[in-house]
Amino acid sequence: MPTIVVDVMPKPEILDPQGKAIAGALPRLGFSAFSGVRQGKRFELTVEGEVTEDVLRQAREAAEQMLSNPVIEDVVNVEVQS
């Protein structure tokens, strides 16, 4: 069955304490390559049947209205999983 992936990230200007905590912990475990971490959400929506233009429109609307909080988050990606 096809899957539509929706990615939601905190807006760049919004503090992300979880990401900050991870960024602080990484070097203590030997991972020194990264200067910052942001944590967001990934949703997988299962579609029965074909991914039509209407299904994609529904996914984009659901992403904006239900899967993200537009005050603090951006929908960064809505795509059919290959």
Next chain:
Amino acid sequence: MPTIVVDVMPKPEILDPQGKAIAGALPRLGFSAFSGVRQGKRFELTVEGEVTEDVLRQAREAAEQMLSNPVIEDVVNVEVQS
């Protein structure tokens, strides 16, 4: 600055109550195209400088050791953001 994206999802056999709740709410808002929803996490790791093979290896190891719980989650994707 380059960014490495890490995607983590609950294992298929693990219950996902957040995904279930979203799947139940979607039709009530008029989004009837989806038969299921799973919710996972997306991390963006910022890299200073070049993404070398060693940086990618660190990202993969951090994904397995720190960004996911291998008992209940799968790392489904580690890639440089284009």
